Amino acid sequence: MPRTALSREEVLEAAAALVKRHGPDALTMRGLAAELGTAVTSIYWHVGNRESLLDALVERTVDDLAAITPRGRTPAARIVSVAHALRRELRDRPHLVAMVHERGLTERMFLPAQRALAQEVHAAGLRGVRAAEVVRAVQFQVVGFVLVERNRERAPVQSPGEEALWDAEQPGPDPALARALSRPVDSDRLFTASVRALVDGLLPGTTKAGAKGAGELP
Template structure:
């Protein structure tokens, strides 16, 4: 039985869920209609054709990624919290973010996060080019980290793996380092630690 009171927002939510799980190629009007228990004509009535639907999803993603709340008592803590929030959001919707990039709206998507970072680096006393460098350094760090994470997650099984490559010789006689580099990566811990170190360096008064 066709569903009665379907809304545009429900259509976009269902479409976003399909793209997040399976990528844009999996999003067809028939599959979306089946997910919603409605007729294909109803989907067209609410969002237009598939290209219009993809455009709407991109606009929705840009709006969703714009909201990253800063938390903490100090500018440094708040900058780190923005970075962690941005990493989380990018990891949750990689296919949607890729669609934003393909449509040339990446800079628009990042603008709200950049403005949050500007506010915090200003609160820390940075101005001008130095403040701009701090904002970009944090953004690039987050995006680069997420890209490395995604590549590692999608990579085929490595042979030899890291556990086979690190020993006393490659670790320069530092067995603890060799064990750590040969073991699994705690990405959350590494991200937080590296971001804190980056932000501390950027906000240091005598930094060049």
């Protein structure tokens, strides 16, 4: 029996979940209605046609990325926290982010994170061109890292893989390096190390201990 009460937010939430799981091509008005246990006419009443629904999902994604809040005791730690939050958001919704990009709203989507980063860069004492460089460097680091992660996840199985190639390497001047590269990559740990190193190198007077100032960070 079709539902009699349904909100626009419930429709958008269900539509976003479908896109996250299967991509935008899997989102049909009839399929969404079946997912919600309601009539197709009810979906149209709440969100309009499919294009209007996709536009609403794009706006919702942009709004979600605007909710990133810096955390930590120092500007360096808060910058690292923004980088972590942005990576999580991008990884959590790749299909929705792709829809934002296709509609030419990528720069608008990143603006709130840029503003958050700019505030922390100012708190660290940088202004002008140097401040802009830090904001963009952190943003590019996050986006590039996510793209590499996605590419590795979608790539065909490698034979031999990186682990096997390094495991077969003859002991050289740095056997510990060969052993480490023969193990699967810990993406979370690598991301944290790379962002902290970037922040340490770009902010004035920043130490590694300062970048680790937020206890909640990995």
